[in-house]
Amino acid sequence: MTATPDPETDTVWVEHEALIDRIPRWAAMLGLAVIVIGIWDLATARMGWVSPIILPSPGETLSDLIFVGTNLLTGGYMLEALWTTTRTVFWAFLIAASIGFGLGVLVGETKFGERAVMPYLVAIDTMPKVAFAPLFIAWLGFDIASKVALAAFIATFPIIVSTAAGLYAASENERMLFKAMGATRWQTLFRLKLPNGLPYIFTGLKIAAVGVMAGAITGEFLGGGKGFGALIRESASMLDTPRVFSLILYLSLLGLALFFAVAWLQRRLVFWNKADRPGGVG
Amino acid sequence: MSMAEPRPLTASSAASDPVGGGRPVYEIARLSKTYARNRLTALTDVNLTLHKGEFVSVVGSSGCGKSTLLKIMSGLMPPTTGRVVLEGRPVTGPRADIGMMFQQATLLPWKTTVENIVLPIEIREGRAAAKAAIPRALELLRLVGLGDFANVYPGELSGGMAQRASICRMLIAQPAVLLLDEPFSALDELTRDFMNMELQRICAEQQATAFLVTHSLAEAVILSDRILVMKPRPGRIVEEIVIDLPRPRTLEMINTPRFGQIVAHIRDLLGKEAFQ
Numbered sequence: 220m221t222a223t224p225d226p227e228t229d230t231v232w233v234e235h236e237a238l239i240d241r242i243p244r245w246a247a248m249l250g251l252a253v254i255v256i257g258i259w260d261l262a263t264a265r266m267g268w269v270s271p272i273i274l275p276s277p278g279e280t281l282s283d284l285i286f287v288g289t290n291l292l293t294g295g296y297m298l299e300a301l302w303t304t305t306r307t308v309f310w311a312f313l314i315a316a317s318i319g320f321g322l323g324v325l326v327g328e329t330k331f332g333e334r335a336v337m338p339y340l341v342a343i344d345t346m347p348k349v350a351f352a353p354l355f356i357a358w359l360g361f362d363i364a365s366k367v368a369l370a371a372f373i374a375t376f377p378i379i380v381s382t383a384a385g386l387y388a389a390s391e392n393e394r395m396l397f398k399a400m401g402a403t404r405w406q407t408l409f410r411l412k413l414p415n416g417l418p419y420i421f422t423g424l425k426i427a428a429v430g431v432m433a434g435a436i437t438g439e440f441l442g443g444g445k446g447f448g449a450l451i452r453e454s455a456s457m458l459d460t461p462r463v464f465s466l467i468l469y470l471s472l473l474g475l476a477l478f479f480a481v482a483w484l485q486r487r488l489v490f491w492n493k494a495d496r497p498g499g500v501g
Numbered sequence: 502m503s504m505a506e507p508r509p510l511t512a513s514s515a516a517s518d519p520v521g522g523g524r525p526v527y528e529i530a531r532l533s534k535t536y537a538r539n540r541l542t543a544l545t546d547v548n549l550t551l552h553k554g555e556f557v558s559v560v561g562s563s564g565c566g567k568s569t570l571l572k573i574m575s576g577l578m579p580p581t582t583g584r585v586v587l588e589g590r591p592v593t594g595p596r597a598d599i600g601m602m603f604q605q606a607t608l609l610p611w612k613t614t615v616e617n618i619v620l621p622i623e624i625r626e627g628r629a630a631a632k633a634a635i636p637r638a639l640e641l642l643r644l645v646g647l648g649d650f651a652n653v654y655p656g657e658l659s660g661g662m663a664q665r666a667s668i669c670r671m672l673i674a675q676p677a678v679l680l681l682d683e684p685f686s687a688l689d690e691l692t693r694d695f696m697n698m699e700l701q702r703i704c705a706e707q708q709a710t711a712f713l714v715t716h717s718l719a720e721a722v723i724l725s726d727r728i729l730v731m732k733p734r735p736g737r738i739v740e741e742i743v744i745d746l747p748r749p750r751t752l753e754m755i756n757t758p759r760f761g762q763i764v765a766h767i768r769d770l771l772g773k774e775a776f777q
Contacts, residue, residue: 245592396601399575399599410623
């Protein structure tokens with residue numbers, strides 16, 4: 220494709236693309252996975268440096284993954300557990316999104332919210348929220364409700380903060396424009412501040428998606444019941460480490476599904492700033 | 502509400518001489534503004550009349566009160582004392598017949614260009630009225646040379662194009678007066694010169710009454726019929742200069758001796774203050 224360089228006219232300083240820029244993303248990811256699994260295999264199955272109770276080999280984990288996958292696909296007891304956790308996560312996310320959004324608007328839009336409500340929210344947010352789990356169990360029992368409450372409680376705060384930040388984010392120029400057009404407070408909120416704050420709100424929703432997963436599983440660890448969290452705890456107490464590994468992997472699929480559902484909604488709603496979305500992924 | 506419609510002349514005629522020859526549109530008399538919080542006198546005894554079809558600029562160093570004056574004229578801020586009357590009615594808040602343009606185009610990125618232009622109608626009169634105003638918005642877009650960009654989102658417009666769109670948004674409600682707050686100062690110099698010529702053409706076509714706040718003396722001279730020179734502490738108008746360069750103005754006029762004389766005169770007025 221290129222002719223021989225002419226030393227008179229062609230520049231001799233040629234920029235070279237770094238190796239990592241030249242290989243596609245999937246190949247880089249695959250390469251890293253091969254390396255990590257290779258070392259893992261070496262340390263467990265091949266050399267036996269690590270006891271299988273502490274860390275099962277990749278092969279053991281894979282066969283257990285297939286076992287659990289078969290159980291899930293054939294509608295076994297694990298599917299029921301996954302369904303319980305899914306319902307917990309779903310309701311918790313819905314409740315956290317509603318309450319978080321409502322309180323976020325209160326804090327971000329009203330002086331009362333900013334001055335009177337926000338300090339209490341900050342104070343509660345600094346508490347370790349998992350410590351409230353026994354209270355939720357005492358109030359709501361060992362059924363799904365106490366887990367929903369804990370997960371929603373954990374996930375609400377990032378949504379409040381990001382919604383309020385989103386409402387503050389409208390620039391001085393934009394506020395002045397709306398004022399000059401004689402816009403009412405509601406018009407400024409709904410036609411300017413909320414759409415403008417959507418990227419922030421979605422950042423909060425993504426953090427909340429991670430939060431409800433943690434909350435739901437913690438709730439199931441502490442409060443028992445029928446969820447995936449309870450299965451993980453049982454397997455761990457029986458030193459069935461491969462099972463713990465594969466359960467966690469399937470659980471992460473649930474978390475990913477929720478995260479990407481939020482990211483998909485964001486792409487649909489916040490179509491105008493694909494390039495510089497705060498909060499990055501998805 | 503057509504701009505050609507004759508309106509009754511108001512009772513009092515303010516201090517300035519009618520240079521443009523048209524009837525008075527915006528009248529300001531004995532205006533003062535004192536900020537209560539720090540007892541700062543931002544404006545004192547400002548008298549000014551804008552006539553129909555006239556282009557008036559105000560120049561001055563930072564803190565001379567020109568932004569305060571513009572905020573009062575746009576109804577965004579109340580004066581402390583004085584008369585502020587547009588089209589015979591006192592200005593007591595933002596009004597549909599005041600068109601405003603800011604340093605930033607400030608187009609909403611989730612609305613298309615044409616939707617941005619009818620936004621003032623949408624806010625004041627609702628969605629149905631905004632929809633009805635779309636043909637007029639398209640006409641304005643053609644006027645500023647953006648006919649093909651009606652349905653794109655502002656993210657795809659250049660800085661100059663975005664400001665042209667904001668000119669359309671300012672004109673959509675057919676305002677009686679245009680208030681321009683350093684509208685092109687964020688653009689590069691070449692675009693800015695071009696936009697100034699465009700602004701002159703659009704103002705002539707619309708017979709607009711315009712009031713420009715700017716830092717650029719050359720911009721003020723090339724666009725204006727009159728220039729008000731303001732000085733700070735307290736903010737006041739110290740001189741009014743009638744620009745007698747023929748219309749339409751061209752960029753070549755910047756190189757004429759007369760242009761140089763006027764700019765030098767204003768710079769002299771401002772410079773003395775700035776280094777005192």
